[in-house]
Amino acid sequence: MNRRSALLCLGALPFAAYAQDLGSLTSALKNPLMGMLTSQLGVTESQATGGLGSYLTLAKEKLAKGDFDQLASFVPGASKYMDQAKQLGAVTGPLKNLAGLNGALGKLGMNTETISKFVPMVTDYLGKAGGSGVQKMLATMLQ
Secondary structure (H helix, E strand, O other): OHHHHHHHHHHHHHHHHHHHHHHHHHHHHHOHHHHHHHHHHOOOHHHHHHHHHHHHHHHHHHOOHHHHHHHHOOOOOHHHHHHHHHHOOOOOOOOOOHHHHHHHHHHOOOOHHHHHHHHHHHHHHHHHHHOHHHHHHHHHHOO
16 A cells, blocks of 8 residues: 555656646746746746846836836736735845845845846846837946
8 A cells, every 4th residue: 555655656746847847837928037037047936036026126216107117017017026025035125226136136045146147137138128218227227
């Protein structure tokens, strides 16, 4: 009886792994930016979510309301990401600048190398989505 249970459990492992991969694929299809961050940077979904929320929090602090609303329109569920950054402990107060954003990413467990790639990847993605006006806005925000 115990051998049968063990064999059933072992037989189910590939399906569990497949389901996890399928969940990641489904998430990437819903939000390509999140899929890109997790696959290319190797961050966890929580790190990507909290990191994007931290990025958007800084944008909300530094941009005019209309500019932020324009930027947020390229990120489905932007407020959800910002809330998640707070819940994960990445954002505990105003970020103020790029150093504050980098600190928030560090609180999520990202190392220096990943942080140095995360911000440019998000900036590039949103800049391409929004065009040259958004690219300039983001560059100014991150100075």
